[in-house]
Amino acid sequence: MRGVENNLPALSEAGIRTVAISVDSPEINREYMLQKAGYTFTFLSDPKLEAIRRYDLVHAGQGEKGADVARPAEFLIDPSGTVRWRMMTENLFRRARPEQILEIAKSLQ
Amino acid sequence: MKRLNWKIWAGLVLSLVAGLSYEFVFIRWPITRDFPWVNLILFAAAMVLLFLGLRRAFKPDKRIVAKIFSSLAAALGVLLLAGFLFAIFVFGRWLPASAAAPQVGQKAPEFTLTDPNNKPVTLRQLLTEPVNNKPPKGVLLIFYRGYW
Numbered sequence: 215m216r217g218v219e220n221n222l223p224a225l226s227e228a229g230i231r232t233v234a235i236s237v238d239s240p241e242i243n244r245e246y247m248l249q250k251a252g253y254t255f256t257f258l259s260d261p262k263l264e265a266i267r268r269y270d271l272v273h274a275g276q277g278e279k280g281a282d283v284a285r286p287a288e289f290l291i292d293p294s295g296t297v298r299w300r301m302m303t304e305n306l307f308r309r310a311r312p313e314q315i316l317e318i319a320k321s322l323q
Numbered sequence: 324m325k326r327l328n329w330k331i332w333a334g335l336v337l338s339l340v341a342g343l344s345y346e347f348v349f350i351r352w353p354i355t356r357d358f359p360w361v362n363l364i365l366f367a368a369a370m371v372l373l374f375l376g377l378r379r380a381f382k383p384d385k386r387i388v389a390k391i392f393s394s395l396a397a398a399l400g401v402l403l404l405a406g407f408l409f410a411i412f413v414f415g416r417w418l419p420a421s422a423a424a425p426q427v428g429q430k431a432p433e434f435t436l437t438d439p440n441n442k443p444v445t446l447r448q449l450l451t452e453p454v455n456n457k458p459p460k461g462v463l464l465i466f467y468r469g470y471w
Contacts, residue, residue, distance in 0.1 A: 215465075215467070217353070228460065229454055229455065229457060229460030229461065230454065230459065230461050231449055231462045232462075232463045233449055233462060233463065234466075234467060235464060235465065236466070236470070237469050238469045240440070240441050243439045243470075247470065248439055256438065256444075256449075257438070258444060259436060259438075260434075260436050264434060264436070265432070265434035268432040269432060270419075270421045270422065270423035270424040271419075271421055272419065273419050274419070276468065277468070283468045285418045285468070286418075286468065287424065288463065288464065288466070289431060289464045290464075291462045293460065295431050295433075295446070296429070296430060297425045297426065297427050297431050300426070300427060302421055302424060304416060305412075305418075306414070307357070307359070307411055307415045308357045309353075309356075311353050315463060322461050
């Protein structure tokens with residue numbers, strides 16, 4: 215996340231809108247992600263896992279008190295709505311690198 | 324005068340540092356996060372120290388207390404290493420298969436979610452509203468586990 219934030223100017227320069235999605239409520243996103251952590255991209259709340267389920271990313275029982283959450287995953291979607299790149303990590307501790315995303319982003323028309 | 328078995332203590336402290344420094348330090352940079360090589364090197368050094376300390380404590384002239392304490396310290400160090408390996412290489416890989424997740428070339432499923440101001444936002448909106456005063460070239464969706 216921090217890496218994405220650091221590369222945000224370059225991403226928006228490349229015409230890419232960055233959006234983070236989790237089960238967290240709008241209040242938690244506002245208070246912790248925007249105000250406390252100082253992130254400046256879009257945070258969307260999916261407490262009922264509607265989008266998370268549609269993208270088949272439910273990680274059952276891994277949240278607070280055994281709640282379902284999203285597994286980490288990244289998608290780059292072009293204006294026609296087509297997935298152009300994705301990263302489905304095999305290990306929680308391995309994530310997409312912003313420079314890698316930027317490279318792909320620049321190759322989009 | 325009997326000398327302190329510093330190797331066993333240094334080994335134990337280094338095991339602690341090796342384990343904890345991943346979460347607090349080395350997770351910050353992709354190069355030390357994606358594969359925890361710094362922590363594994365620290366653990367390797369810790370194991371060598373523990374082994375040397377243990378060997379010293381088990382020399383015939385050493386007291387039984389020294390043997391018990393160094394065995395406990397060594398066991399704790401090994402336990403820390405085992406816990407670390409488990410967390411990174413076993414727990415870290417417990418992820419759902421997500422076989423039906425949209426593939427490259429497929430349409431991304433539409434959604435309507437709530438932004439921090441409690442306003443509904445659709446994927447279509449995200450794909451059409453300007454970025455940098457220009458039509459967007461793409462949207463990067465980052466799904467994550469959440470803050471809690």
